[in-house]
Amino acid sequence: MKSLLTLLATAALIAFMVVGCAKKPKVEAPTKPTTTETKPTEKPADQSTDQGTTVESEPSSKFSAIYFDFDKYSLRDDAKADLKKNVDVMKQDQNLKVTVEGHCDERGTVEYNLALGERRAKSARDYMVNMGVKANRVSTISYGKERPVALGHDEDAWAKNRRDEFVEK
Amino acid sequence: MTTLDYILTSNMCRKTEDCGVQKPRTNAEWVRSGKSACDCMSMRSVIAALMLMLVVCLVAPPATAQRGIDINGAIRTGKWNSYKIAVGDFKVVGDWSLAADSLAAAVKKVVTDDLDFHVFFDTIAVNQFYIDVWEIKDLTPDVWARMGADYLVDGTLELKGDDVVVAYRINELHPQVQEMKDEKLRTKHGNIRRIAHMVGDAAVRQIAAEKPFFTTKIAYACAASGRKEVWLCDYDGANAMRLTNDQSIALSPCWDRKEDKLLYTTFKHGSAEVWELDIRSGKSRPISAFPxxxxxxxxxxxxxxxxxxxxxxGNPDLYILNRKGEVKRRLTDLPSSIESGASWSPTGQEIIFSSDRTGTPQIYRVDPDGVGITRLTYEGKYNDSPDYSPRGDAIVYVARGEDGDFQVCTIDAKGSDFSQLDQTGSNENPHWSPDGWHVVFCKQVGAKYDLYIMDRFKKKIKKITSDGKSSNPAWQPFAD
Known part of the structure; x- marks a missing residue:
C-alpha cells in the first residue's frame, strides 16, 4: 500500500512537472520588461546622434564658465580664479550687464536641481558683487539639469554640466 | 466627442451617454454549462486519470476562495495571496468580421494586462496539457476553475454601425460557479481600450472591493517633440499625446484634485514659473511667477x-499659495538650504519635503502651518523626491546608493520600515497610483529615460513609454 502511494505521488509529481513544461508554448509571455534590453543595441546609436559627447557653448563669450562639485554650490579655487577674470571684464566695460545661468548634472530630481542651479548662480553673483560689481548689473537664472552642455552620462560629462554660464544681456 | 475627450479620463465616465450602460437580464449565450469537466471527458487510461486527479488536487485552489485580502498581514509578511482570475474570450456575436474579431482580441489583451499588473490579481493562463488530455472543446467556467482560477471574466462583442457593444460578465468559480456581475458597455471603435479598462475596473471593484485605476491617466514631461513639454497618457502608456506647446522647457506636472487641470513648471517666459493648464481647453494661465x-x-x-x-x-524655501497664486504663508525659513519637493498627506495635516539643511538632501515633514519640522530619513547621503501615499501609510522617494545610482524606496509615515522597490538602473520622481498600491517612476537605462509602473509588494514592473525621453510622471488622483 505504502509503495503504491509513493508510486502515485511520484507519478503526480512527474505529471505536475509535465504540466509545467507543456503549458509553456501557449502561455502568453508575462509583460515583465527586461531592463537590460536597451543597453547593448541602442547605446552606440544614441551616441552618434548626440554629435559627440560635448557641445561647445558660446565659444566667443567674453566670460569664462565656472564649475562645481557634485551637489555643491560653494566656489572652488579654480572657479574663483575664473570669476576674478569675469569681474575684470565687467569693470573694463561699465555698460555690461550679465545673467549668471546656474546648471546641474543629470543626477537627482528636476526640482532639487532647479534649486541647486539657482544657488550656484547666486554664489557667483554674490562673489562678483563682493568684488565690487554693482548688484543691478548681475542677474541670475537657474535651468537645473535641463540644459546640459555635455550629453554623455559619465563623470566627464557631469563635471562639464555642473556649471555657471555668464551671458551678456 | 473629440479625440481629447476620448483620451481624457473622468472617473464619472459611466454617466456619459458614450458609455451608456444597460443592465441586461441573463443572456441566453451565457447560460452556464451545467456539466462538470468529468462528464465530457473520454478516459484514456486509468493511470492518466489518477495522475490528473492528483494534479488537479495539487494545482486547484482550496474549495472556497477567500474574498478580501488581509492587507496588514500582507504588508507585515510581504506575502500576498492574490485573486486568481482567468480572462476568457470576448466572443463576437452578430455579424462576424475581421474588425470585430480584432477588437475582441484587443479587449481580452487589455483586460488581461490590466489584471495581471494589479497587485491583488494574478491571471491564469490556459493549461494546454489539461485541455488536450480531456479533449476540452469549450473553456467553460468549470474548466477554468479546474485550471486554477477563482474568478473568470469574459463576454461578447458586437459591432453595431460605428459603435461597439461589449457585454462582460464576472463569475466567481468557487465553491460553485456564480455570476457576480454583468454589464453592457457601448462605445465608438476608437475608444475600445477605455471600455476594456472599464471591464478590468469592474473586476477590481467587484472581486477585491478596491477602487480601480485602469482608466486613470499619467501626466509627464517628454522631449519627444524636440523640447521638453507636458504630455498625457493612459496609466499603461497608451494614447500618449502632447499637451503643451511652450517651445521652451515644461515639466513637473501636478494634478488638480477635482478637475482635468494640471499645474506645471515652464520656462516660456525665461525663468521657471508655475502655470495652470486646463487639459480640455488647452488654455493656461500663470499661477506663480515671482522673481x-x-x-x-x-x-x-x-x-x-x-x-x-x-x-x-533669496533662497529656495517652501511657501503656501492659494489657488490664485497669492502667498498665504511661508513654511520654511533657513537662509542657506534648499527646501523642495513638497507633497501633502491625504489628511492635509502634514507636508513632506526634501531639505539639504544638513549638507545633503534628506526627507522631512512639517505641519501645514510651518511648525513641527521633523527629519524622517537618516540612511544614506542623498534622499529626495518624496511622495506621500494617498493611503497615508507610506512615503515613496529616491535614495542615492553607494554606487551612485538612485533607487525607489519606501518608508512609513514615521520614517521607519524601509523597503527598496527596484534594484536596476537609476530612478527618479516616483509617484503613487491613486490607490496607493502602485507607483510610477522614471528609470534611466544608459541614455534613455522612460516611465515604469510597478506595484509595492509583488514588485511586478512594467515599462510604459519607449521614446527614451520621458520623465517626471504624475499619476492622476481619483476624482471621488
Missing part, C-alpha cells in the same frame, strides 16, 4: 492650497 524660481507645486487634498518652492526672498 527667482517657482517650482515643484503640490495641491492640498482639499484642492484649495498649493505648497511650492519659491526663491523670491
Amino acid at each position: 527667482g524660481i517657482n517650482s515643484a507645486p503640490s495641491i492640498s487634498p482639499n484642492n484649495d492650497e498649493i505648497a511650492i518652492t519659491l526663491s523670491k526672498d
Whole structure:
C-alpha cells in the first residue's frame, strides 16, 4: 500500500512537472520588461546622434564658465580664479550687464536641481558683487539639469554640466 | 466627442451617454454549462486519470476562495495571496468580421494586462496539457476553475454601425460557479481600450472591493517633440499625446484634485514659473511667477492650497499659495538650504519635503502651518523626491546608493520600515497610483529615460513609454 502511494505521488509529481513544461508554448509571455534590453543595441546609436559627447557653448563669450562639485554650490579655487577674470571684464566695460545661468548634472530630481542651479548662480553673483560689481548689473537664472552642455552620462560629462554660464544681456 | 475627450479620463465616465450602460437580464449565450469537466471527458487510461486527479488536487485552489485580502498581514509578511482570475474570450456575436474579431482580441489583451499588473490579481493562463488530455472543446467556467482560477471574466462583442457593444460578465468559480456581475458597455471603435479598462475596473471593484485605476491617466514631461513639454497618457502608456506647446522647457506636472487641470513648471517666459493648464481647453494661465524660481507645486487634498518652492526672498524655501497664486504663508525659513519637493498627506495635516539643511538632501515633514519640522530619513547621503501615499501609510522617494545610482524606496509615515522597490538602473520622481498600491517612476537605462509602473509588494514592473525621453510622471488622483 505504502509503495503504491509513493508510486502515485511520484507519478503526480512527474505529471505536475509535465504540466509545467507543456503549458509553456501557449502561455502568453508575462509583460515583465527586461531592463537590460536597451543597453547593448541602442547605446552606440544614441551616441552618434548626440554629435559627440560635448557641445561647445558660446565659444566667443567674453566670460569664462565656472564649475562645481557634485551637489555643491560653494566656489572652488579654480572657479574663483575664473570669476576674478569675469569681474575684470565687467569693470573694463561699465555698460555690461550679465545673467549668471546656474546648471546641474543629470543626477537627482528636476526640482532639487532647479534649486541647486539657482544657488550656484547666486554664489557667483554674490562673489562678483563682493568684488565690487554693482548688484543691478548681475542677474541670475537657474535651468537645473535641463540644459546640459555635455550629453554623455559619465563623470566627464557631469563635471562639464555642473556649471555657471555668464551671458551678456 | 473629440479625440481629447476620448483620451481624457473622468472617473464619472459611466454617466456619459458614450458609455451608456444597460443592465441586461441573463443572456441566453451565457447560460452556464451545467456539466462538470468529468462528464465530457473520454478516459484514456486509468493511470492518466489518477495522475490528473492528483494534479488537479495539487494545482486547484482550496474549495472556497477567500474574498478580501488581509492587507496588514500582507504588508507585515510581504506575502500576498492574490485573486486568481482567468480572462476568457470576448466572443463576437452578430455579424462576424475581421474588425470585430480584432477588437475582441484587443479587449481580452487589455483586460488581461490590466489584471495581471494589479497587485491583488494574478491571471491564469490556459493549461494546454489539461485541455488536450480531456479533449476540452469549450473553456467553460468549470474548466477554468479546474485550471486554477477563482474568478473568470469574459463576454461578447458586437459591432453595431460605428459603435461597439461589449457585454462582460464576472463569475466567481468557487465553491460553485456564480455570476457576480454583468454589464453592457457601448462605445465608438476608437475608444475600445477605455471600455476594456472599464471591464478590468469592474473586476477590481467587484472581486477585491478596491477602487480601480485602469482608466486613470499619467501626466509627464517628454522631449519627444524636440523640447521638453507636458504630455498625457493612459496609466499603461497608451494614447500618449502632447499637451503643451511652450517651445521652451515644461515639466513637473501636478494634478488638480477635482478637475482635468494640471499645474506645471515652464520656462516660456525665461525663468521657471508655475502655470495652470486646463487639459480640455488647452488654455493656461500663470499661477506663480515671482522673481527667482517657482517650482515643484503640490495641491492640498482639499484642492484649495498649493505648497511650492519659491526663491523670491533669496533662497529656495517652501511657501503656501492659494489657488490664485497669492502667498498665504511661508513654511520654511533657513537662509542657506534648499527646501523642495513638497507633497501633502491625504489628511492635509502634514507636508513632506526634501531639505539639504544638513549638507545633503534628506526627507522631512512639517505641519501645514510651518511648525513641527521633523527629519524622517537618516540612511544614506542623498534622499529626495518624496511622495506621500494617498493611503497615508507610506512615503515613496529616491535614495542615492553607494554606487551612485538612485533607487525607489519606501518608508512609513514615521520614517521607519524601509523597503527598496527596484534594484536596476537609476530612478527618479516616483509617484503613487491613486490607490496607493502602485507607483510610477522614471528609470534611466544608459541614455534613455522612460516611465515604469510597478506595484509595492509583488514588485511586478512594467515599462510604459519607449521614446527614451520621458520623465517626471504624475499619476492622476481619483476624482471621488
